[in-house]
Amino acid sequence: MEILIFFIAHWYLSLLMQTFFLHRYAAHKMFTMSPAWEKIFYTLTWIFQGSSFLSPYAYGVMHRLHHAYADTENDPHSPSFSDSVMDMMWKTKNYYNKIVHKTDNIDPKFKKGVPNWTFMERLGDLWVSRIGWGVLYVMFYIHFATAWWMFLLLPVHFLMGPIHGVIINWYAHRYGYVNFKVDDTAKNLLPFDFLMMGESYHNNHHKYGGRANFGFRWHEFDPTYPFILILNKLKIIKLKPNNDLNYM
Template identity: 80%
Template sequence: MAILIFFVAHWYLSLFAQTFFLHRYSAHKMFTMGPITEKVFYWLTFIFQGSSFLSPYAYGVMHRLHHAHADTAEDPHSPSFSKNLFDMMWKTKNYYQEIVNKVDHIEAKFKKNVPNWAFMEKLGDSWVSRLGWGVAYIMFYYYFAESYWVFLLLPIHFLMGPVHGVIINWFAHKYGYRNYDVDDTAKNLLPIDFLMMGESYHNNHHKFGGRANFGIKWHEFDPTYPVIKLLSFLKIIKLKPNNDLNYM
């Protein structure tokens, strides 16, 4: 039971960091926050994602490129230009590393106002940190596992961030339904998003890229949005005006 609780907690906490801080804040600036609050969420992202920490800077820049060039040869992660899922993951990894290491040739407009705390970027991306988190996961499983098969879950812990990314970047461009005709293959992967905290409403998001609530239809509940509303109400963040409009 302890392993199941730990796995589910890691899944959703890591996913929250990705959808709230990396995606909706770093890439899209759907809301604003002060410099101290930004550093707090940097730390929370580091803790929640652990060994698969994704740079808010690199994620933000790369995701902006994805929206600007969705399903073209310039898209950092498009199934339309990849042989298979693993080929797309490898290309995404190389693109990501170029941005992290500042050896990319990406236009400055895609980097404007993207958070970039050099200390946390370096700490989170270091192999010492990644290996340390990995050892911590292994030790937790060693002490609490009640059967050997649960150790098969460890690779997901190690790569939690990329796993979440590939679910949307691959499967939500291949399977699902569309509320809107957009100029790419983005689809809504799940009608009720119990798995991805609103991220699976990918077609909606590609239609309304700056909208904080990814759900549109009555059954499309975005679990991250009430958290955003609460944090905005508490004045921890500031949601941009008209970001809770209903379009359908």
């Protein structure tokens, strides 16, 4: 039972930071927050993503490029220009590393306003940090696992962030249904997104890139949106006016 709870908690807490902080805040600026709260969410991203920490700065820049050049040769991660899932993930990793290490030649307009806390960016990318989190996961499993097959879940913990990314960047550009006509292959992967906290409504998001609520139809519940509304009500964040009409 402890292993199941830990796995589910890690899956959804890691995903929450990716969809809320990296995607909707760092990339799209759907809402604002104070510098202090930005550092708090930076730290929570490091804790919840752990060994698979994704740089909010690199994620934000790369995702903006994805929207600008979706399904073209300039898209950092497009199934249309990759031979397989692994090929796309490898290309994405190389693109990501160039941004993290500031060796890219990306137009500065894509970097404008993207959060960049140097200390946490460096800490999260250190191998000692990634391996340290991995060791903690292994120790937890050694203590609580009751069957050998449970250890097969460990690679998912190690690569949680990239796994979440590839589910959308590969599968939501190949499978699913379409609500809106867009200039790329983005689709809504799941009619009820119990798995990806709203991220699988990818066609909706590509049509309205600045809309904080990714769901449109009656069955398209976006679990992250109520979380955003609560934080807005508590004045931790501030949703931009007329959010449904905001575009990047």
